[in-house]
Amino acid sequence: KQEVTQIPAALSVPEGENLVLNCSFTDSAIYNLQWFRQDPGKGLTSLLLIQSSQREQTSGRLNASLDKSSGRSTLYIAASQPGDSATYLCAAPPLDGNQFYFGTGTSLTVIP
Amino acid sequence: DAGVIQSPRHEVTEMGQEVTLRCKPISGHNSLFWYRQTMMRGLELLIYFNNNVPIDDSGMPEDRFSAKMPNASFSTLKIQPSEPRDSAVYFCASSLDGGLLTEAFFGQGTRLTVV
Numbered sequence: 001k002q003e004v005t006q007i008p009a010a011l012s013v014p015e016g017e018n019l020v021l022n023c024s025f026t027d028s029a030i031y032n033l034q035w036f037r038q039d040p041g042k043g044l045t046s047l048l049l050i051q052s053s054q055r056e057q058t059s060g061r062l063n064a065s066l067d068k069s070s071g072r073s074t075l076y077i078a079a080s081q082p083g084d085s086a087t088y089l090c091a092a093p094p095l096d097g098n099q100f101y102f103g104t105g106t107s108l109t110v111i112p
Numbered sequence: 113d114a115g116v117i118q119s120p121r122h123e124v125t126e127m128g129q130e131v132t133l134r135c136k137p138i139s140g141h142n143s144l145f146w147y148r149q150t151m152m153r154g155l156e157l158l159i160y161f162n163n164n165v166p167i168d169d170s171g172m173p174e175d176r177f178s179a180k181m182p183n184a185s186f187s188t189l190k191i192q193p194s195e196p197r198d199s200a201v202y203f204c205a206s207s208l209d210g211g212l213l214t215e216a217f218f219g220q221g222t223r224l225t226v227v
Contacts, residue, residue: 032212032213034216041223043116043219046215046217046218049214097212099145099157099168099212100157100212102155103154104154105154
């Protein structure tokens with residue numbers, strides 16, 4: 001079974017700081033890797049999807065990288081803003097499975 | 113498209129009662145997932161449909177849980193009888209053909225409280 005781990009579990013940074021969230025997975029044979037954002041009491045919003053053949057994806061201030069060989073992905077957030085405060089989850093569906101295996105998330109707080 | 117629509121948003125019920133959660137996937141998506149989220153266990157897949165057919169229901173915790181997808185635009189998750197330990201947020205998600213190849217879009221969830 002795919003195991004997905006996210007470090008750190010919680011992160012608090014001052015506004016304007018650049019930051020990196022980490023995601024590691026045990027089964028590197030994956031369809032893709034997706035990063036999601038979840039605001040308190042809300043559903044998950046897809047941020048970035050990296051196909052298994054890609055190394056990175058960018059959307060605005062967000063950049064996600066994928067290293068399948070080491071079973072790792074990082075989400076880089078540039079010039080953080082208070083509105084970025086949320087829980088960020090990654091999901092890595094394995095080729096021999098039927099589901100998105102989620103990490104437990106990183107709770108991010110950006111302090112004004 | 114309005115996205116994945118779930119109803120109700122909140123449900124409070126007494127132990128032993130039947131609970132039905134509803135989901136309308138994004139039009140054109142033919143993969144649908146039901147997840148449960150708790151603080152202790154995070155997001156857990158309950159069941160996965162592809163083209164209205166249940167593909168994997170190994171995550172359904174007990175026979176008290178059942179799910180149907182009578183057509184491409186509607187799915188239900190039923191708990192009968194409900195128990196306090198079923199209290200959680202239940203999410204429905206959908207994606208395009210290929211199931212796991214494309215982005216998954218989640219609904220806002222149904223927060224279930226069983227007292």
